[in-house]
Amino acid sequence: MSYDARGKRGFTSLQKGVAAIKLMVMGESPDSIDGYMRMSERTARESLYRLVRDVVETFGDKYLRKPSLKDMKQLYATHEQQHGFPGMLGSIDYTKWIWRNCPVAWKGQYTSGHHGAPSLALAIVASEYLWIWHAFFGVTGSNNDVNVLDQSPIFEDLLS
Structure with missing residues (x-):
């Protein structure tokens, strides 16, 4: 002590x-x-x-990194074997997160009409073993799943 x-x-x-x-x-x-x-x-x-x-x-x-080529091949094989989806790297999920401690000066930027409170969009890609290899925070408001994915660098990273 x-x-x-x-x-x-x-x-x-x-x-x-x-x-x-x-x-x-x-x-x-x-x-x-x-x-x-x-x-x-x-x-x-x-x-x-x-x-x-x-x-x-x-x-x-081990866990806080992007998948290597070897990892991607393993993820593809696992998803095809267990779920019958060839070419699938993981599941992507999107949610809105209420930002309770948003600074007062920023509240207008992060508040949308239908939430009434400052919030952020969170998109995550995870494997079935809960290896989260992509996470993205963005502004909510008019963002839906497609807009959040468009802002997220995930597809650019995978293509390159």
Whole structure:
């Protein structure tokens, strides 16, 4: 257990990890942790940064990358064998994500008439083993699935 300069007990790694996960899951700002755990905004932000950095260092080479030619051949074969769809790399899904902590100055840019709140479009391509190898955030509003795909670099990447 570590103590700060005032002799008060510091937060454990588990507590910092819980705070970081809460920030990611709930989409809250780091200063919201103060009321929940009495943790400073700086400590919460640093905990989130360290968690994300560790995830990237641990899983980056295998899971946080685009598929290689070998990977694509394997994905094609798997989808054809299991689903009868030749030439399929993965499933693409699109959803709208409400941006609760959108800065006030940006709210007009990210708010559409039918949502009433700032939101972003999220498009993800994943294999059946949940290897997410493409993710795209874009502006909602008049965007439908086709418009989001048109803005996303996925087809350009696959063609090149």
